[in-house]
Amino acid sequence: MKQCSRCKKILTDEDFNKLKSTGLQSYCKECQKEQYKKYYYKNREKLKEKRRKYHREHQVEENKKARIRANKYYQENKEEILEKMKIYKKCPETKEKTKEYKKRWRLKNPDYHKNYRKNNIELCKELEKRWRTRNKEHIRKRMKAYRQSERGKLIKKQWYENNPDKVKLMLSHKWAKRREMGFIPLMVNPFPKELKVTYHHLNDKPGLLIPLPTVIHSNIPSYPVKLHRKLADGWIKKLYCIDIDALIKHCQSRQVDNTFK
Numbered sequence: 569m570k571q572c573s574r575c576k577k578i579l580t581d582e583d584f585n586k587l588k589s590t591g592l593q594s595y596c597k598e599c600q601k602e603q604y605k606k607y608y609y610k611n612r613e614k615l616k617e618k619r620r621k622y623h624r625e626h627q628v629e630e631n632k633k634a635r636i637r638a639n640k641y642y643q644e645n646k647e648e649i650l651e652k653m654k655i656y657k658k659c660p661e662t663k664e665k666t667k668e669y670k671k672r673w674r675l676k677n678p679d680y681h682k683n684y685r686k687n688n689i690e691l692c693k694e695l696e697k698r699w700r701t702r703n704k705e706h707i708r709k710r711m712k713a714y715r716q717s718e719r720g721k722l723i724k725k726q727w728y729e730n731n732p733d734k735v736k737l738m739l740s741h742k743w744a745k746r747r748e749m750g751f752i753p754l755m756v757n758p759f760p761k762e763l764k765v766t767y768h769h770l771n772d773k774p775g776l777l778i779p780l781p782t783v784i785h786s787n788i789p790s791y792p793v794k795l796h797r798k799l800a801d802g803w804i805k806k807l808y809c810i811d812i813d814a815l816i817k818h819c820q821s822r823q824v825d826n827t828f829k
Contacts, residue, residue: 572596574603733757736767753777754815768800771816778804 571578573594584592585600593600608615623630642649656662685692700707714720728735737753757765757779764782769775780803788799801812 572599574599732764733761736765752819753779754819755779768804770797770801770804770812776816776819778808780804780807 569578569580570584570592572584575596575598577596579596581592583596583598585597587593595603657666715724752775753767754770754776755778759765759779759781765779766782766785767777768780768785770778780800784803785800788796788803790796804810804812
């Protein structure tokens with residue numbers, strides 16, 4: 569037991585802070601707290617400047633200590649912190665604040681993400697790959713919803729109108745798969761953009777394709793297949809001046825890979 573020299577109360581040793589020289593402080597904890605408050609309000613600016621100066625001189629050490637303390641606290645209270653963060657993020661006000669903050673930050677730092685991706689391209693690819701692997705179902709649902717939206721339908725329509733050659737390739741690929749045929753375009757479309765083309769199968773497997781004007785290809789009977797191939801081959805010889813049988817043998821001997829599968 570000890571008497572406080574300020575409030576004159578007789579208190580237990582636990583109510584006093586320890587002092588190395590005499591063992592206990594002369595003022596109790598409550599009196600010391602009051603005294604420090606008065607001193608702080610009286611010398612606020614002076615104490616702040618002193619703290620700022622110390623932080624500037626010992627910034628690296630202070631930051632390191634702060635990280636260690638924060639990490640220790642996080643590890644000790646991990647579940648509680650994560651639960652609080654879940655509740656905080658679900659709050660509508662928090663979502664709105666976060667959205668506004670991100671918008672302001674992007675306006676202030678327009679080139680940050682571009683530069684970061686350029687400087688860390690391999691890391692970004694690896695992170696994207698991991699995320700896509702973990703969220704396959706989520707991506708599938710989002711893509712399905714987007715395709716069914718008005719914007720998705722409009723963009724798809726515009727793309728089909730602006731890329732007729734690619735659409736033809738896609739359709740040829742689709743039907744070739746259904747017929748279990750290969751899909752190997754032998755050349756880029758040599759005809760003008762104004763002229764519509766269809767990709768004709770020279771053979772079943774490996775499924776070599778060559779572009780023919782749609783006007784010609786649509787007027788060739790589809791069945792029987794042998795007749796269709798024979799007539800189409802005649803047009804190919806006239807347009808390209810190539811020996812089709814020699815071309816197919818050459819491709820088969822070189823074991824052409826199907827790069828579109």
